[in-house]
Amino acid sequence: MIRALSVAVLLLALGLAGTALASATMSPATPLDHFLDGLISLRTHFSQVVVDGSGKSLERGTGTLLVRRPGRFRWEYQPSDAGTRLLVADGVNLWFYDRELQQATVKPAAAALTATPVVLLSGSMADVRAAFELADGGTHGSLAWVQVTPRSETADFARAELGFRGGTLAKLVIHDRLGQTSTLEFSDSARNAGIEESELRFQPPAGVDLIGTAQPLP
Numbered sequence: 001m002i003r004a005l006s007v008a009v010l011l012l013a014l015g016l017a018g019t020a021l022a023s024a025t026m027s028p029a030t031p032l033d034h035f036l037d038g039l040i041s042l043r044t045h046f047s048q049v050v051v052d053g054s055g056k057s058l059e060r061g062t063g064t065l066l067v068r069r070p071g072r073f074r075w076e077y078q079p080s081d082a083g084t085r086l087l088v089a090d091g092v093n094l095w096f097y098d099r100e101l102q103q104a105t106v107k108p109a110a111a112a113l114t115a116t117p118v119v120l121l122s123g124s125m126a127d128v129r130a131a132f133e134l135a136d137g138g139t140h141g142s143l144a145w146v147q148v149t150p151r152s153e154t155a156d157f158a159r160a161e162l163g164f165r166g167g168t169l170a171k172l173v174i175h176d177r178l179g180q181t182s183t184l185e186f187s188d189s190a191r192n193a194g195i196e197e198s199e200l201r202f203q204p205p206a207g208v209d210l211i212g213t214a215q216p217l218p
Helices: 031-036 125-131
Strands: 041-051 057-068 072-079 085-089 093-098 103-108 132-140 143-150 157-165 168-176 181-191 209-211
Touching (some): 031 143, 031 157
Antiparallel strands (some): 041 057, 041 181, 057 072, 085 093, 093 103, 132 143, 143 157, 157 168, 168 181
């Protein structure tokens, strides 16, 4: 587990599991289905608050998220009391870079992450429904909610809720298996925004401690 980043960043990561289940793909459409319809890329800002089981604040921060479907993203996060953390999925490798520690870790993307919520943004609807159970969460707080439960018992989180406003993703609430809750609020979202190839790649800076071996990109 990579510091507090595992609470939200690794839960907003890349992998998916299995093939579509016929019974799942036949379930009623949710606001998430409508959001993913025609989605190629996404550029958005976010704020994040992490609390423990008693509601005590553990961490706050802000950052940016870029997604290009299928399966590529860049997550840059600045906690209020620590150095910037960067997570990049380039389609082959998953990179994590902690500027404060001057340390970079790389793993094969497919092996590093399974049944985690970025499939909700980067995968096909069949992949989403194969990895997660989706349920209409109703409307409250001016948002239309979708409840998400991973089908795998080994998933990194217990459940999550996505809130949409006018067809735009506005909030993501993630409940991990340790009783912590991460709440992300999105703003200034640009649907199908242009994303440069260089933004979805990572080259460790000179002098950084590198853990792991990167696989060559196609």
